[in-house]
Amino acid sequence: MTVAQSPEQSASGLQINWQRLALWIGVLAMVLFCLAPALWQLLTSFKVNEAITAIPNVYFPSPSQLTLDHYLSLGWIFWRYIANSAIVSLLSTVVCLATGAPAAYALARLRIPGERIILVCVLIVSLFPYVLLFLGLLEVVRLFGLGNNYLALIVPYTGINLPLTILVLRSFFQKLPQDLEDSAKVDGYTTAQMLWQIVLPLTIPALVTTGILTFIFAWNEFIFALTFITRDTMKTIPVAVAQIGGASIYEVPYGPIAAATVLGTLPLILLVLCFQRRIVQGITAGAVKG
Amino acid sequence: MSTLQLKSLRKQFAPDVIPVKDVNLTVEDGEFLTLLGPSGCGKSTLLRLIAGLEQPTAGEVRLGDQNLNRVAPGDRNMAMVFQSYALYPHMTVAENIATALKLRDVPKAEIQQRVGSVSEKLAITHLRDRKPSKLSGGQRQRVALARALVREPAVFLLDEPLSNLDALLREQVREDLKQLFEEQQKPVVYVTHDQTEAMTLSSKVAVLLDGVVQQLAEPSLIYTQPANRFVASFVGSPQMNLLTLKCEGDRAQLGPVGLPLPTGIGSPSTVIFGLRPEAIRLAQAGDSLKIPGQVFLVENFGREQLLSVRVENSDLKLRALIPPDQHWERDRLELTWTPEQSHWFDPQNEQRLETSSAAQPAHSSL
Numbered sequence: 182m183t184v185a186q187s188p189e190q191s192a193s194g195l196q197i198n199w200q201r202l203a204l205w206i207g208v209l210a211m212v213l214f215c216l217a218p219a220l221w222q223l224l225t226s227f228k229v230n231e232a233i234t235a236i237p238n239v240y241f242p243s244p245s246q247l248t249l250d251h252y253l254s255l256g257w258i259f260w261r262y263i264a265n266s267a268i269v270s271l272l273s274t275v276v277c278l279a280t281g282a283p284a285a286y287a288l289a290r291l292r293i294p295g296e297r298i299i300l301v302c303v304l305i306v307s308l309f310p311y312v313l314l315f316l317g318l319l320e321v322v323r324l325f326g327l328g329n330n331y332l333a334l335i336v337p338y339t340g341i342n343l344p345l346t347i348l349v350l351r352s353f354f355q356k357l358p359q360d361l362e363d364s365a366k367v368d369g370y371t372t373a374q375m376l377w378q379i380v381l382p383l384t385i386p387a388l389v390t391t392g393i394l395t396f397i398f399a400w401n402e403f404i405f406a407l408t409f410i411t412r413d414t415m416k417t418i419p420v421a422v423a424q425i426g427g428a429s430i431y432e433v434p435y436g437p438i439a440a441a442t443v444l445g446t447l448p449l450i451l452l453v454l455c456f457q458r459r460i461v462q463g464i465t466a467g468a469v470k471g
Numbered sequence: 472m473s474t475l476q477l478k479s480l481r482k483q484f485a486p487d488v489i490p491v492k493d494v495n496l497t498v499e500d501g502e503f504l505t506l507l508g509p510s511g512c513g514k515s516t517l518l519r520l521i522a523g524l525e526q527p528t529a530g531e532v533r534l535g536d537q538n539l540n541r542v543a544p545g546d547r548n549m550a551m552v553f554q555s556y557a558l559y560p561h562m563t564v565a566e567n568i569a570t571a572l573k574l575r576d577v578p579k580a581e582i583q584q585r586v587g588s589v590s591e592k593l594a595i596t597h598l599r600d601r602k603p604s605k606l607s608g609g610q611r612q613r614v615a616l617a618r619a620l621v622r623e624p625a626v627f628l629l630d631e632p633l634s635n636l637d638a639l640l641r642e643q644v645r646e647d648l649k650q651l652f653e654e655q656q657k658p659v660v661y662v663t664h665d666q667t668e669a670m671t672l673s674s675k676v677a678v679l680l681d682g683v684v685q686q687l688a689e690p691s692l693i694y695t696q697p698a699n700r701f702v703a704s705f706v707g708s709p710q711m712n713l714l715t716l717k718c719e720g721d722r723a724q725l726g727p728v729g730l731p732l733p734t735g736i737g738s739p740s741t742v743i744f745g746l747r748p749e750a751i752r753l754a755q756a757g758d759s760l761k762i763p764g765q766v767f768l769v770e771n772f773g774r775e776q777l778l779s780v781r782v783e784n785s786d787l788k789l790r791a792l793i794p795p796d797q798h799w800e801r802d803r804l805e806l807t808w809t810p811e812q813s814h815w816f817d818p819q820n821e822q823r824l825e826t827s828s829a830a831q832p833a834h835s836s837l
Binding site for chain 1: 522549553554555571
């Protein structure tokens, strides 16, 4: 039997190789397709102006066509923009998690009358296109005199992201074994100690995941940032990038825009790479039977 | 010294969801009480009521002379082992075991000493610094036990602690558990749906159905004197034969044969007749009672074989455990048993019919 099978096996081995090859070609094409705009932007940020506008396109610039001028042209003020974005994004993420997590825990664990209605409301809020809120919010910002204040961005960003945070964290808490909490109670933890020392450490992957989503949203948001903030030193990155202009209206400064985009995206990439482990890691492994 | 007492305990979740109805139980020091029942009979809810994880709708949980209804789970001085073990995944084994002591402000040196000795007893010392995710099922189970033992609590509660182990390991851990808790001399309440565990471990078994204690007795009594039809069918494997028979005078008609009804149960029109498969044997020349029948199914267990027999001239079926070395004809064989081993139940309320011939006392209902 085994002897008769061996030629068949090598044939099927060849088959698998073809399949793997096709798979990798597919993967490569997919990655290229998705990353092409980003790669083009990266390339543009390093090319001299002549190479940027040259026809036919320069895909593989020679060393003489490369420059760091575009990055240098952004100036120190660009660090200020990054700091603005970081402050706004970080604070709205923290507030979002700090308010969303307890709400999600309550919705997951307590038998609240009208729980479904609350959830439906939360869902509806998340379905509402936030751009439509913007005129109303403008009035609110004016009323409270929050123009040119970080709060004008932090509060709406938090609000917009809360529904998703609550829904994601709620389903996470529901999957967290109830036995763990019961065990903690029998062991003598008070409710606060249990939440802080048992539930919170186990919730970190979910917190990181939703936190990153909130952070990315806040980092990239444009309309609110454009409208509620007018003072130059308070601007966030998307607005700052969009407002990079040339010497005349006929000149589009492709190089500096590309450089600014790259710099503005780098923190996000670093953030996601840093926390990627945490997101993937199943920290509850081993808590219960397995 | 402590006595755990449940007084008219009742738990109601919704008007028609009442997992525990009026349960009265007492567990003394050194007693091992098993709550046995099918899933959904309320045994886990009962355990959670004792632990304080649920509040009773009515009734009391008492430890010694203290009413525990208003006492938080952590202050009840009870340790619980969960079915899923519920180890804290972000703590090492040693931290898992020590955590309850730390919360009670036990001095550091004493914690170390107690964790050390309990780890040694359960042979998990070499696992001290591992996280639960790096342990096998049996090891996790031992850590969960260690976490309960190290507290030296007044009462031990165990919720199906063996159900996640494979069959071989389960048998071994069962022995270990028995020794371990005999040493402790504390009240133990153990929940299981496995009758073997209930029979081998306990000093007392409470069989539950629909939130009501059906029978509370020593394991041997549960087996030999089941209080009603449910207990008879639930305890014992293979299941007891339970047949509804018509009666004529002082005889119950089983196929072609009239079984004499025992004295003391009057002359009902129908009766439920119960007989354990292991009580049946092949009839020999001298036996007065012979039930003829045909074998329609043979299940071989190795140690013995389980014959499913259709009683001649009827559609009644009997299952009999027969040693494998005995010979019988598939088309016609004759079965017999000692009349004292048969059980009789009332067809209306399904309670055991006490026969005056039974020398043993009635089941103790508490």
